[in-house]
Amino acid sequence: NAGVMQNPRHLVRRRGQEARLRCSPMKGHSHVYWYRQLPEEGLKFMVYLQKENIIDESGMPKERFSAEFPKEGPSILRIQQVVRGDSAAYFCASSPPTSGRREQYFGPGTRLTVT
Amino acid sequence: ILNVEQSPQSLHVQEGDSTNFTCSFPSSNFYALHWYRWETAKSPEALFVMTLNGDEKKKGRISATLNTKEGYSYLYIKGSQPEDSATYLCAFRDNYGQNFVFGPGTRLSVLP
Numbered sequence: 001n002a003g004v005m006q007n008p009r010h011l012v013r014r015r016g017q018e019a020r021l022r023c024s025p026m027k028g029h030s031h032v033y034w035y036r037q038l039p040e041e042g043l044k045f046m047v048y049l050q051k052e053n054i055i056d057e058s059g060m061p062k063e064r065f066s067a068e069f070p071k072e073g074p075s076i077l078r079i080q081q082v083v084r085g086d087s088a089a090y091f092c093a094s095s096p097p098t099s100g101r102r103e104q105y106f107g108p109g110t111r112l113t114v115t
Numbered sequence: 116i117l118n119v120e121q122s123p124q125s126l127h128v129q130e131g132d133s134t135n136f137t138c139s140f141p142s143s144n145f146y147a148l149h150w151y152r153w154e155t156a157k158s159p160e161a162l163f164v165m166t167l168n169g170d171e172k173k174k175g176r177i178s179a180t181l182n183t184k185e186g187y188s189y190l191y192i193k194g195s196q197p198e199d200s201a202t203y204l205c206a207f208r209d210n211y212g213q214n215f216v217f218g219p220g221t222r223l224s225v226l227p
Contacts, residue, residue, distance in 0.1 A: 033215075042217040042220050044217065104161065
Protein backbone atom coordinates (compact mmCIF):
# COMPACT_ATOMS: atom_id res chain seq x y z
CA ASN A 1 0.00 0.00 0.00
CA ALA A 2 1.95 2.95 -1.29
CA GLY A 3 2.01 6.06 0.83
CA VAL A 4 1.55 9.61 -0.33
CA MET A 5 3.77 10.27 -3.30
CA GLN A 6 5.19 13.56 -4.37
CA ASN A 7 7.20 14.41 -7.41
CA PRO A 8 9.58 15.68 -8.22
CA ARG A 9 11.51 15.40 -4.97
CA HIS A 10 13.79 18.24 -5.98
CA LEU A 11 12.96 21.00 -8.42
CA VAL A 12 15.18 23.85 -9.54
CA ARG A 13 13.67 26.80 -11.32
CA ARG A 14 15.00 30.16 -12.45
CA ARG A 15 13.22 33.31 -11.38
CA GLY A 16 10.19 33.91 -13.56
CA GLN A 17 9.63 30.28 -14.50
CA GLU A 18 6.71 28.14 -13.45
CA ALA A 19 6.90 25.34 -10.91
CA ARG A 20 4.48 22.42 -10.87
CA LEU A 21 4.46 20.12 -7.87
CA ARG A 22 2.50 16.89 -7.91
CA CYS A 23 0.93 14.93 -5.11
CA SER A 24 -0.66 11.51 -5.42
CA PRO A 25 -2.67 10.70 -2.28
CA MET A 26 -2.81 7.32 -0.67
CA LYS A 27 -5.22 4.87 -2.23
CA GLY A 28 -8.74 5.57 -1.07
CA HIS A 29 -7.94 9.08 0.15
CA SER A 30 -9.97 11.87 -1.36
CA HIS A 31 -8.66 14.82 0.65
CA VAL A 32 -5.37 16.55 -0.04
CA TYR A 33 -3.59 19.28 1.88
CA TRP A 34 -0.58 21.32 0.87
CA TYR A 35 1.91 22.78 3.33
CA ARG A 36 5.00 24.89 2.89
CA GLN A 37 8.07 24.81 5.06
CA LEU A 38 10.24 27.86 4.69
CA PRO A 39 13.83 27.66 5.87
CA GLU A 40 14.04 27.79 9.67
CA GLU A 41 10.25 27.81 10.02
CA GLY A 42 7.64 25.18 10.77
CA LEU A 43 5.02 23.87 8.42
CA LYS A 44 2.40 26.33 7.23
CA PHE A 45 -0.94 25.29 5.84
CA MET A 46 -1.67 26.44 2.33
CA VAL A 47 -4.74 24.76 0.89
CA TYR A 48 -7.19 21.90 1.45
CA LEU A 49 -8.79 20.19 -1.52
CA GLN A 50 -11.20 17.41 -2.20
CA LYS A 51 -11.68 15.97 -5.64
CA GLU A 52 -12.50 18.85 -8.00
CA ASN A 53 -13.12 21.23 -5.10
CA ILE A 54 -11.08 23.70 -3.11
CA ILE A 55 -12.36 23.53 0.44
CA ASP A 56 -10.05 25.97 2.19
CA GLU A 57 -7.39 28.11 0.55
CA SER A 58 -6.90 30.54 3.41
CA GLY A 59 -3.17 29.85 3.54
CA MET A 60 -2.47 30.37 -0.14
CA PRO A 61 -0.64 33.49 -1.22
CA LYS A 62 -3.05 35.70 -3.17
CA GLU A 63 -0.98 35.81 -6.33
CA ARG A 64 0.96 33.34 -8.45
CA PHE A 65 -0.10 30.25 -6.47
CA SER A 66 -2.89 27.89 -7.43
CA ALA A 67 -3.88 24.33 -6.64
CA GLU A 68 -6.14 21.75 -8.15
CA PHE A 69 -7.19 18.20 -7.49
CA PRO A 70 -8.87 16.88 -10.63
CA LYS A 71 -11.21 13.94 -10.80
CA GLU A 72 -8.44 11.88 -12.32
CA GLY A 73 -4.76 12.26 -11.59
CA PRO A 74 -2.67 13.86 -8.90
CA SER A 75 -3.16 17.12 -7.11
CA ILE A 76 -1.05 19.91 -8.56
CA LEU A 77 0.37 22.92 -6.78
CA ARG A 78 1.34 25.49 -9.35
CA ILE A 79 3.56 28.48 -8.76
CA GLN A 80 3.81 30.97 -11.58
CA GLN A 81 6.71 33.38 -12.08
CA VAL A 82 8.67 31.99 -9.17
CA VAL A 83 10.79 34.26 -7.01
CA ARG A 84 13.65 33.42 -4.66
CA GLY A 85 11.32 33.64 -1.67
CA ASP A 86 9.37 30.66 -3.02
CA SER A 87 12.35 28.40 -2.27
CA ALA A 88 11.03 26.00 0.33
CA ALA A 89 9.97 22.44 0.95
CA TYR A 90 6.38 21.78 -0.08
CA PHE A 91 4.61 18.90 1.60
CA CYS A 92 1.31 17.39 0.79
CA ALA A 93 -0.78 15.20 3.03
CA SER A 94 -3.86 13.13 2.34
CA SER A 95 -6.67 11.78 4.44
CA PRO A 96 -9.52 9.33 3.94
CA PRO A 97 -13.04 10.65 3.31
CA THR A 98 -14.25 9.80 6.80
CA SER A 99 -11.45 11.45 8.76
CA GLY A 100 -11.14 14.87 7.22
CA ARG A 101 -8.32 16.88 8.70
CA ARG A 102 -8.00 14.63 11.70
CA GLU A 103 -5.87 11.94 10.13
CA GLN A 104 -3.28 13.19 7.71
CA TYR A 105 -0.52 11.21 6.11
CA PHE A 106 2.35 13.22 4.75
CA GLY A 107 4.33 12.75 1.58
CA PRO A 108 8.11 13.09 1.40
CA GLY A 109 7.98 16.65 0.14
CA THR A 110 9.29 18.52 -2.88
CA ARG A 111 12.21 20.83 -2.30
CA LEU A 112 11.96 23.81 -4.62
CA THR A 113 15.02 25.91 -5.23
CA VAL A 114 14.69 29.14 -7.17
CA THR A 115 17.94 30.46 -8.59
CA ILE B 116 -3.65 35.25 14.00
CA LEU B 117 -3.22 31.95 15.79
CA ASN B 118 0.10 31.66 17.57
CA VAL B 119 1.54 28.27 18.44
CA GLU B 120 4.84 28.18 20.26
CA GLN B 121 7.15 25.37 21.22
CA SER B 122 9.99 25.31 23.68
CA PRO B 123 12.79 24.72 23.79
CA GLN B 124 13.77 25.30 20.19
CA SER B 125 16.41 22.58 20.41
CA LEU B 126 17.51 20.09 22.99
CA HIS B 127 20.51 17.80 23.39
CA VAL B 128 20.26 14.90 25.82
CA GLN B 129 22.30 11.81 26.57
CA GLU B 130 21.03 8.37 25.71
CA GLY B 131 18.93 7.09 28.57
CA ASP B 132 17.84 10.51 29.79
CA SER B 133 14.19 11.36 29.99
CA THR B 134 13.09 14.64 28.54
CA ASN B 135 10.06 16.77 27.90
CA PHE B 136 9.08 19.80 25.89
CA THR B 137 6.15 22.15 25.60
CA CYS B 138 3.63 23.30 23.04
CA SER B 139 1.64 26.46 23.84
CA PHE B 140 -1.49 27.35 21.92
CA PRO B 141 -4.53 29.63 22.24
CA SER B 142 -6.79 28.50 25.07
CA SER B 143 -10.00 29.64 23.36
CA ASN B 144 -11.91 27.86 20.58
CA PHE B 145 -9.85 24.73 21.02
CA TYR B 146 -10.71 21.81 18.80
CA ALA B 147 -7.67 19.48 18.75
CA LEU B 148 -3.93 19.32 19.21
CA HIS B 149 -1.73 17.07 17.10
CA TRP B 150 1.83 15.96 17.76
CA TYR B 151 4.11 14.91 14.92
CA ARG B 152 7.57 13.45 14.83
CA TRP B 153 9.65 14.59 11.89
CA GLU B 154 12.96 12.97 11.08
CA THR B 155 15.30 14.70 8.70
CA ALA B 156 14.59 13.84 5.05
CA LYS B 157 11.39 12.00 5.94
CA SER B 158 7.69 12.90 6.19
CA PRO B 159 6.14 14.10 9.43
CA GLU B 160 4.70 11.12 11.26
CA ALA B 161 1.59 11.49 13.39
CA LEU B 162 2.10 10.66 17.06
CA PHE B 163 -1.02 11.78 18.89
CA VAL B 164 -4.31 13.57 18.39
CA MET B 165 -5.58 15.08 21.60
CA THR B 166 -9.02 16.59 21.99
CA LEU B 167 -10.08 16.61 25.65
CA ASN B 168 -8.72 18.65 28.52
CA GLY B 169 -6.73 16.33 30.74
CA ASP B 170 -6.08 13.86 27.92
CA GLU B 171 -3.02 11.69 28.33
CA LYS B 172 -1.77 9.59 25.44
CA LYS B 173 1.06 7.09 25.33
CA LYS B 174 2.92 5.32 22.56
CA GLY B 175 5.85 3.25 23.75
CA ARG B 176 8.28 5.54 25.56
CA ILE B 177 6.54 8.69 24.34
CA SER B 178 3.59 10.23 26.12
CA ALA B 179 1.72 13.51 25.99
CA THR B 180 -0.61 15.51 28.22
CA LEU B 181 -3.05 18.25 27.37
CA ASN B 182 -4.34 21.28 29.26
CA THR B 183 -6.80 23.17 27.08
CA LYS B 184 -7.80 25.65 29.80
CA GLU B 185 -4.31 27.08 30.05
CA GLY B 186 -3.30 26.27 26.50
CA TYR B 187 -0.38 23.89 26.72
CA SER B 188 0.63 20.33 25.98
CA TYR B 189 3.71 18.45 27.15
CA LEU B 190 5.46 15.70 25.26
CA TYR B 191 7.58 13.32 27.33
CA ILE B 192 10.17 10.85 26.17
CA LYS B 193 11.34 8.31 28.72
CA GLY B 194 14.82 6.81 28.36
CA SER B 195 15.73 8.66 25.15
CA GLN B 196 17.42 6.68 22.40
CA PRO B 197 19.45 7.98 19.44
CA GLU B 198 16.60 6.99 17.12
CA ASP B 199 14.37 9.48 18.95
CA SER B 200 16.42 12.28 17.40
CA ALA B 201 13.98 14.28 15.32
CA THR B 202 11.97 17.47 15.27
CA TYR B 203 8.76 17.24 17.25
CA LEU B 204 5.97 19.42 15.93
CA CYS B 205 2.66 20.28 17.49
CA ALA B 206 -0.27 21.56 15.44
CA PHE B 207 -3.33 23.34 16.77
CA ARG B 208 -6.80 23.25 15.31
CA ASP B 209 -9.55 25.66 16.32
CA ASN B 210 -13.30 25.54 15.95
CA TYR B 211 -13.42 28.05 13.13
CA GLY B 212 -11.30 27.31 10.11
CA GLN B 213 -10.00 24.08 11.52
CA ASN B 214 -6.74 24.91 9.93
CA PHE B 215 -3.63 23.27 11.16
CA VAL B 216 -1.34 25.86 12.67
CA PHE B 217 1.99 24.29 13.34
CA GLY B 218 4.48 25.34 15.96
CA PRO B 219 8.10 25.84 14.93
CA GLY B 220 9.12 22.50 16.44
CA THR B 221 11.56 21.28 19.05
CA ARG B 222 14.67 19.71 17.56
CA LEU B 223 15.81 16.83 19.77
CA SER B 224 19.27 15.29 19.51
CA VAL B 225 20.00 12.21 21.58
CA LEU B 226 23.71 11.58 21.97
CA PRO B 227 24.90 7.98 22.35
